[in-house]
Amino acid sequence: MIPLRTSLVVFYAFAVTLTFTLAVGAGFWFIRQQMLTGNDFLLDAESKEIIARLDQIPPPINATKIEAALREHTENDKALFYFQILSSDSQILYHSPNLGAEALTNLGGGPEKHTLRLAPFGLLRVAEYQTPAAQVQIAMSLRNFQRINESFIRVFLLGVPLIMILSLAFGMALRHSTLRPVRLMQSAARRISASNLSERIAISPGSGELTALAGLLNDMFDRLEKSFNQAKRFTADVSHELMTPLSVIRLHSERLLDDPDLPLKYRHAVEEQLQETLHLAQTLERLLTLAKADSSALPLKLQPITVANFMAQFAEDAQLLAEHRGLKTILAWNDPGCARLDQGWMHQVLFNLLSNALRFSPVGGTITLISQCEHGEWIMQVSDEGHGVPADRLDEIFGRFVQIVPRSEPNSGAGLGLAICKSIVELHQGHISAHNRTDRPGLVLTFHIPLTSATEINPDGVTPLL
Amino acid sequence: MKILLVEDDRKIGLFVKKGLEEVSYTAVWVRSLKEAQVAAASNEFDVIILDIGLPDGSGLQLLAEWRARNLPAQVLILSARHEVDDKIAGLNLGADDYLTKPFSFGELLARLRSLVRRHSSQKKTVLEHRDLQLNLLTRAVTFDGAALQLTQREFALLEFFLHNPSRVLTRTQIAEKIWDCHFDMETNLVDVYVAKLRGKLRRAGEINPFIQSVRGVGYKLA
Numbered sequence: 097m098i099p100l101r102t103s104l105v106v107f108y109a110f111a112v113t114l115t116f117t118l119a120v121g122a123g124f125w126f127i128r129q130q131m132l133t134g135n136d137f138l139l140d141a142e143s144k145e146i147i148a149r150l151d152q153i154p155p156p157i158n159a160t161k162i163e164a165a166l167r168e169h170t171e172n173d174k175a176l177f178y179f180q181i182l183s184s185d186s187q188i189l190y191h192s193p194n195l196g197a198e199a200l201t202n203l204g205g206g207p208e209k210h211t212l213r214l215a216p217f218g219l220l221r222v223a224e225y226q227t228p229a230a231q232v233q234i235a236m237s238l239r240n241f242q243r244i245n246e247s248f249i250r251v252f253l254l255g256v257p258l259i260m261i262l263s264l265a266f267g268m269a270l271r272h273s274t275l276r277p278v279r280l281m282q283s284a285a286r287r288i289s290a291s292n293l294s295e296r297i298a299i300s301p302g303s304g305e306l307t308a309l310a311g312l313l314n315d316m317f318d319r320l321e322k323s324f325n326q327a328k329r330f331t332a333d334v335s336h337e338l339m340t341p342l343s344v345i346r347l348h349s350e351r352l353l354d355d356p357d358l359p360l361k362y363r364h365a366v367e368e369q370l371q372e373t374l375h376l377a378q379t380l381e382r383l384l385t386l387a388k389a390d391s392s393a394l395p396l397k398l399q400p401i402t403v404a405n406f407m408a409q410f411a412e413d414a415q416l417l418a419e420h421r422g423l424k425t426i427l428a429w430n431d432p433g434c435a436r437l438d439q440g441w442m443h444q445v446l447f448n449l450l451s452n453a454l455r456f457s458p459v460g461g462t463i464t465l466i467s468q469c470e471h472g473e474w475i476m477q478v479s480d481e482g483h484g485v486p487a488d489r490l491d492e493i494f495g496r497f498v499q500i501v502p503r504s505e506p507n508s509g510a511g512l513g514l515a516i517c518k519s520i521v522e523l524h525q526g527h528i529s530a531h532n533r534t535d536r537p538g539l540v541l542t543f544h545i546p547l548t549s550a551t552e553i554n555p556d557g558v559t560p561l562l
Numbered sequence: 563m564k565i566l567l568v569e570d571d572r573k574i575g576l577f578v579k580k581g582l583e584e585v586s587y588t589a590v591w592v593r594s595l596k597e598a599q600v601a602a603a604s605n606e607f608d609v610i611i612l613d614i615g616l617p618d619g620s621g622l623q624l625l626a627e628w629r630a631r632n633l634p635a636q637v638l639i640l641s642a643r644h645e646v647d648d649k650i651a652g653l654n655l656g657a658d659d660y661l662t663k664p665f666s667f668g669e670l671l672a673r674l675r676s677l678v679r680r681h682s683s684q685k686k687t688v689l690e691h692r693d694l695q696l697n698l699l700t701r702a703v704t705f706d707g708a709a710l711q712l713t714q715r716e717f718a719l720l721e722f723f724l725h726n727p728s729r730v731l732t733r734t735q736i737a738e739k740i741w742d743c744h745f746d747m748e749t750n751l752v753d754v755y756v757a758k759l760r761g762k763l764r765r766a767g768e769i770n771p772f773i774q775s776v777r778g779v780g781y782k783l784a
Contacts, residue, residue, distance in 0.1 A: 132712075286745035329575070331644040332615070332642075332644055332645045335642035335643065335645050336614075336615040336641075336645050338642075339642035339643075339663035339664055340571045340574065340663060342570075342663065342664040343574055343663045343664040343665060344571070344573045344574055344577070344665060345664070346664040346665070347574070347577045347578075347581075347664075347665075347666070347667055348577070350666050350667060350668065350778060351577075351581075351667070353778070354778075373664065374664070377663075377664050381643060381644075384643075384644045385644075388644065409714065409715070412713050412714065412715050413715065413741075413747050413751060415749060416751075416754055416755065416758060417754060420750075420754045437741055440741075440742040443741055443742065447751075509601070
């Protein structure tokens with residue numbers, strides 16, 4: 097789609113130039129018609145006089161008699177008119193001196209006037225009149241007419257580009273003032289985020305279309321704010337109502353475990369109870385995170401971060417953790433790119449992916465982590481050497497409470513880790529996918545997050561629309 | 563140490579009050595915003611443990627009020643993580659620490675002790691403990707007279723310990739400080755790092771580790 101800002105200016109300039117062209121063209125056409133009509137009127141008037149003089153010549157008519165009758169008259173009008181009189185058999189009987197050696201073409205009679213070109217005189221307007229004795233031809237120079245024609249073309253050739261340039265300039269100024277309310281709306285809408293949802297677009301008084309649009313947007317923000325707040329209140333309430341009793345259970349279990357008199361047979365039960373309590377709290381924590389992420393109520397602190405530095409830090413952790421589990425790691429990342437990340441949450445994503453890979457790799461296996469910045473994206477791949485996932489279940493693994501390995505196995509998590517990865521990656525405008533390795537059994541998890549150019553980081557993270 | 567406990571839940575309130583008294587702290591327990599306001603007016607507390615979700619309003623409101631009138635007490639916020647938008651919201655309002663429910667009493671105690679003894683070695687450029695020196699400017703570490711090579715993370719971890727000598731640092735505290743992680747990392751990363759650091763700080767024939775485990779809570783320098 098062509099942006100409004102461009103189409104508005106182009107349309108404006110086009111309309112102005114077209115109007116100018118049409119107006120000048122129509123004006124010229126009108127002047128031209130007027131001039132020709134005036135000329136023709138003069139020709140008609142002149143013809144009357146000539147015919148009247150010819151009528152006075154007693155027949156038979158001949159060149160000498162015509163010469164005598166018209167000399168004085170043609171002499172007087174030589175600046176304006178050219179005369180030629182033909183006999184009925186088209187012989188030139190009279191030829192006014194100002195025509196010199198040239199002769200006017202015989203136009204074959206008829207009432208219309210003709211425009212012809214005769215080399216020494218330029219354009220001529222020629223009229224023919226039939227009298228019983230002879231055919232009278234009177235011509236007038238169209239030199240003035242031609243001059244006007246030429247100056248029109250000059251005006252047109254200079255004027256059209258000038259008007260085009262001027263209208264473009266005016267169009268831009270117009271665009272600036274016309275789109276100002278749109279720009280204001282845009283910046284207000286951009287300021288409104290999860291952290292200040294109560295802000296609204298200022299509505300200017302009046303009843304214009306843009307005011308109505310601002311009103312509609314504000315209504316939408318009202319609804320958004322309501323659902324945001326509901327989501328936040330819900331997670332807060334759930335959190336408070338469930339974490340408080342879990343605290344009580346934890347406090348008492350730990351106290352029991354601190355008691356040296358606790359019989360061994362109970363000690364195991366209490367330990368298990370404590371472990372399950374912590375597991376429950378952790379699962380709840382993750383569910384609430386997902387609930388917040390779903391309603392975009394999870395506040396992200398996005399900062400421009402150099403991916404290579406981020407990876408260098410993570411590499412140390414990854415290597416150490418893998419080593420601790422008796423696994424090898426292959427780590428690679430290429431030249432720096434810069435992405436807008438919430439460091440804490442992105443760490444969470446990497447740790448979740450890593451712990452997933454650690455969980456499914458056999459001892460002595462290798463975990464491969466490859467981070468690449470190319471084509472405007474940060475692409476991170478985590479591959480393990482486990483059994484992989486059946487092809488028809490690959491899409492499912494980012495779902496909630498989905499277990500890749502049966503739940504009975506000791507190393508199965510709550511089934512929320514990858515769901516959280518997906519939510520967080522998506523909150524970073526990225527996407528995550530899974531596929532099986534082709535070279536050997538194993539799963540590859542890949543996420544893509546858009547890079548920003550480090551030199552022109554926009555604090556809002558949005559490219560300006562206008 | 564005199565502690566004001568603001569907690570609406572009866573069972574938690576009772577438990578914590580009793581626990582604090584067992585380790586010889588004086589604890590006053592109130593259950594609402596109003597009572598807390600009255601109690602804190604006396605300025606007699608060293609630390610206030612503040613629950614966010616109180617029946618008559620948010621504890622954050624109260625915190626803002628206290629900070630506005632320069633209440634000298636250290637404030638530790640106690641809440642479920644999703645009760646506040648971000649724990650930063652609480653810290654921005656002037657809380658000194660933050661503990662999420664469900665919490666362990668050992669961790670609460672460790673954090674209370676940290677709060678009281680804060681303001682110690684913050685401005686030094688060389689941190690020392692036993693025969694270990696860590697230079698914050700040159701990032702050089704010497705142990706037992708010899709230079710010690712540490713990775714970035716190990717350095718950060720050791721620095722955190724040296725800034726808090728003889729104080730128990732909990733796993734959550736360490737994870738939050740070094741990794742800026744919002745919650746579980748699904749891994750025992752902290753333990754793995756502490757173990758590695760311990761290995762580097764072990765002298766031949768020595769049995770006592772440089773960093774001690776505190777069961778169920780975390781670690782401390784020995």
